[in-house]
Amino acid sequence: MAITIKNRREIELMREASQVVALVHARLEEVIAPGVTPLDLNALAREIILGAGAKSSFLGHHGFPGVICASVNDAIVHGIPNRKPLRDGDLISVDVGAIVGGYHGDSAWTYPVGNVSDEVRQLLVDTEAALYVGIDAARAGSRLNAIGSAIEAFAAPLGYGIVRGYGGHGIGRSMWEEPHVANHGDSDRGPGLRPGMTLAIEPMLNLGTAETRVLADQWTVVTKDGRWSAHFEHTVAITADGAPDILTKRLVAVVQ
Numbered sequence: 001m002a003i004t005i006k007n008r009r010e011i012e013l014m015r016e017a018s019q020v021v022a023l024v025h026a027r028l029e030e031v032i033a034p035g036v037t038p039l040d041l042n043a044l045a046r047e048i049i050l051g052a053g054a055k056s057s058f059l060g061h062h063g064f065p066g067v068i069c070a071s072v073n074d075a076i077v078h079g080i081p082n083r084k085p086l087r088d089g090d091l092i093s094v095d096v097g098a099i100v101g102g103y104h105g106d107s108a109w110t111y112p113v114g115n116v117s118d119e120v121r122q123l124l125v126d127t128e129a130a131l132y133v134g135i136d137a138a139r140a141g142s143r144l145n146a147i148g149s150a151i152e153a154f155a156a157p158l159g160y161g162i163v164r165g166y167g168g169h170g171i172g173r174s175m176w177e178e179p180h181v182a183n184h185g186d187s188d189r190g191p192g193l194r195p196g197m198t199l200a201i202e203p204m205l206n207l208g209t210a211e212t213r214v215l216a217d218q219w220t221v222v223t224k225d226g227r228w229s230a231h232f233e234h235t236v237a238i239t240a241d242g243a244p245d246i247l248t249k250r251l252v253a254v255v256q
């Protein structure tokens, strides 16, 4: 499937969906604390998405049972929300997608639970920074792999394992469209970026090695060495000039 170019109307629908996602993140950030369960967060996300007149991108996607992915500690992505209360010092990566007018928005964020170690706090700071490094590289005229190359150049010297088997993606009428957006690679590879391309950019960094495995639930991707992992994601639109338009960045004036 070719990479689709979205027109202005399509991008505005994606922005609406993305703002629902941003609102979910804003509310979840307020409630994440020791004792809260991932299923509590899932219920709140569901209520916000439905209340906004949107639909969940994730629920039923290839049979996924949640409205959010909730990946705790050594889980990297695709964690199924469960009843296990979060503990002080944990981290939780929450991935959310919503659909408005047939178009998707997708964003993930990793939150500290209570007081986390300095090492974990730095992992969160650095993975969020890696996201913005990748976003800044997503410019018309560059090649797709400029994104992954920039993320790798930032994160590898810091000693993190950069997850390779999973990454970003095109997004629009489907949550997962062409192309795959790797978090590593050579900047002169891949298709040229053009205005109107819409991408989910999502680095995942591990405190240990980059190796992963999938749990018996067939969904949850965890680190092979059991060390912890963080994941930050925005949905962006490539612009004619300058840095991309971050659709999942919360616009307070639009979503109250």
Ligand code: MG
Pocket: 095, 096, 097, 106, 107, 108, 233
């Ligand atoms: Mg996502």
Ligand code: MG
Pocket: 106, 107, 168, 169, 200, 202, 233
């Ligand atoms: Mg995504």
